[in-house]
Amino acid sequence: MSLLITNIGELTTNDPELGLLRDAAIVVGERVEWVGPASAAPAADERLDVRGAAVLPGFVDSHSHLVFAGDRAPEFAARMAGEPYTGGGIRTTVAATRAATDDELRANVARLVGEALRQGTTTIEIKSGYGLSTPDEARSVRIAREFTDEVTFLGAHVKPADTPDGYVDLVTGPMLDACAPYAGWVDVFCERGAFDVEESRRVLKAGIAAGLRPRIHANQLTMGGGVQLAVELDCASADHCTHLSEADVDALANSNTVATLLPGAEFSTRAPWPDARRLLAAGVTVALASDCNPGSSYTSSMPFCIALAVRDMKMTPTEAVWAATAGGARALRRPDLGHLAPGASADLIVLDAPSHLHLAYRPGVPLISSVARKGTLQSLCVAEGHLLNASGPHHPESPHKGVLS
Numbered sequence: 001m002s003l004l005i006t007n008i009g010e011l012t013t014n015d016p017e018l019g020l021l022r023d024a025a026i027v028v029g030e031r032v033e034w035v036g037p038a039s040a041a042p043a044a045d046e047r048l049d050v051r052g053a054a055v056l057p058g059f060v061d062s063h064s065h066l067v068f069a070g071d072r073a074p075e076f077a078a079r080m081a082g083e084p085y086t087g088g089g090i091r092t093t094v095a096a097t098r099a100a101t102d103d104e105l106r107a108n109v110a111r112l113v114g115e116a117l118r119q120g121t122t123t124i125e126i127k128s129g130y131g132l133s134t135p136d137e138a139r140s141v142r143i144a145r146e147f148t149d150e151v152t153f154l155g156a157h158v159k160p161a162d163t164p165d166g167y168v169d170l171v172t173g174p175m176l177d178a179c180a181p182y183a184g185w186v187d188v189f190c191e192r193g194a195f196d197v198e199e200s201r202r203v204l205k206a207g208i209a210a211g212l213r214p215r216i217h218a219n220q221l222t223m224g225g226g227v228q229l230a231v232e233l234d235c236a237s238a239d240h241c242t243h244l245s246e247a248d249v250d251a252l253a254n255s256n257t258v259a260t261l262l263p264g265a266e267f268s269t270r271a272p273w274p275d276a277r278r279l280l281a282a283g284v285t286v287a288l289a290s291d292c293n294p295g296s297s298y299t300s301s302m303p304f305c306i307a308l309a310v311r312d313m314k315m316t317p318t319e320a321v322w323a324a325t326a327g328g329a330r331a332l333r334r335p336d337l338g339h340l341a342p343g344a345s346a347d348l349i350v351l352d353a354p355s356h357l358h359l360a361y362r363p364g365v366p367l368i369s370s371v372a373r374k375g376t377l378q379s380l381c382v383a384e385g386h387l388l389n390a391s392g393p394h395h396p397e398s399p400h401k402g403v404l405s
């Protein structure tokens, strides 16, 4: 089954040769089959006329923590009233998560994945990290795996209050053994009050030895050694990068490690913004992700993150959209995602707007009118729930009726 999307006013391909196309069309099956001028488009089984709208790759959200129970709205309100963010509130969510049933956790992930999809996210990475015991971390990665192919084992999120001593032995031993079958990535919160550089190196190396690929929470609250460790271990991404030395920026610029910026966290903790311009000027690959979690960034909205990156981190709208699509794909080392050249996965969004610039220009406005994953238009109804993983249980995907002809 092939689908022709035509009368595209502006098509963002993120392909260096194709660039930004006007009056364009695209033909998709599971993958992109053809891209070019609308006047030259070949026929396809179905046809969607988007009447001058902008089309761009679906957002690739490379950093989220969706497996949890409860929320921390009172903590957020207290912070907005002047209390600092310390990361200590993670333990509040751990208690709620441990007390929840599998179905409660699953329903919460489904709700948040659906929210993300309605805002244009076609791929989402999901971390564990609110279980912090072998059985609770194992069920977190198992449930995450029902929703996405990009699952990250984050047993080393914080040390639990009940077993701080020997916790790294647990994370690198029995907990890793129980979680590795469901995860593709290993992560650690390398930060004062969480895990130091030596502990973080142990966690990531154990994960690598178990067949997982490394990524890291680095330099969020302090100028620690996380970024240097990321480069040393060829992490796909160093996430946060809020406090960087010159040596850190140089190391990232000369590496394959993406700097993933998470402006939702700075927004929600009223913290200083990461210096995106400094990273871009040095030639570092920059991604944007939501960091969706109940404590420090409870947003699933990539358009919101784009707007923050433009307004407060001084990225251009085009740079921010690239970082939220192609940048996220690089942070997950997925060359099939984040662009719309022939052969790429046909994950795309149609905006209720003539240009990708509107994502930052019209902040807070629901501009996503259609979403396709692997060439299939997704139902964006709130009630149905949506799962992003074809290999897990999934709801039927209904075509976007009314505009198909």
Ligand SMILES: [Zn+2]
Pocket: 063, 065, 217, 291
């Ligand atoms: Zn995080």
